[in-house]
Amino acid sequence: MEPKIVSFDLDGTLVKLDLIDRFWFEEVPKLYSKYHDMKLDDAVEFVRKSYGEVGPEEIGWYLPQYWFDEFGFEEDPEEVLEGVSHEVEVFQDARDVLEELQGVYELIVVSNASREFLKAQLEEIKGYFSKTYSCVSDLERVKKDVGVYREVCEEIGIDPKDMVHVGDDQEFDYNVPRHIGIRSFLIDRDGDCSNDGGVLRDLRELLDKI
Known part of the structure; x- marks a missing residue:
């Protein structure tokens, strides 16, 4: 069934x-x-240790403003990100796929990244997407669990079987969405995972699978 x-x-x-x-x-x-x-060097060590003490199970771990408050910074995290936004590099196969899919399907982003990172990283390609979702900023969840995908489908107003999801995390981008009927694909550019038909070595392979 076409998504x-x-x-x-x-x-x-x-x-x-x-x-x-x-x-x-x-x-x-x-x-x-x-x-x-x-x-x-001491600051790097201290900051890394602080990240580890909070850990990825806490939502604050993902949020720039949490850490700026924790460390007593007065700067705006969005302005700091804007200052290094030249570091953003879009994969070429992603550019090609978005160009091919635009206008054929509705395209969205579902990410663990905070809203500040979504804004900075999607600036160059934001025009391709009708909606973007940050698990931590918008849905207040630390992982893309079944509830996240279900909530996204409900908000858009579609059945999970009418959605395809692509990501690079085998558990949260590939296995989890399948639990509620979403067709999912794992992008594995390094070839670390065995290919069971749902693994893509290049995002352009998606064009022949949906």
Whole structure:
């Protein structure tokens, strides 16, 4: 059955991870070093340790504003992200697929990234998407669990069987959506996973599968 909606994950699927790494592991430590008069290497170590103490099960772990408040920064996280937005790089196969699918299907993004990251990373390609969803900012969930996909389908007003989702996380982009009838595909550009028919080595392979 031909889908009505094609949904994409963001980080590692449509865009490379450069901006995320730059923000969390360079820009935040630089600010901490400035505010607390600490050597940069020591600030990097402290910030990384702080991330680990909170952990990915807590929603604040994903939110730039949480950490800016925690560390006492006065800057606006969106402005800091804008300052390093040149780090955003869209995968070429993603560009090609979006161009082919535009106007044929409704395209959306469902991502764990916070709203600030969605804004920065999608700036160049935002015109392709009718809707974007941040699990942590919009749905207040730390993982793309069954509830996230169900809520997205209900909000759009479609049956899960009318949606295709593509992402790079085997559990949350591939296995979980299948539990409620969404057709899913795993993008694995490095060839780490065995190909069971639902694994894509290149996003352009999606064009022959939907």
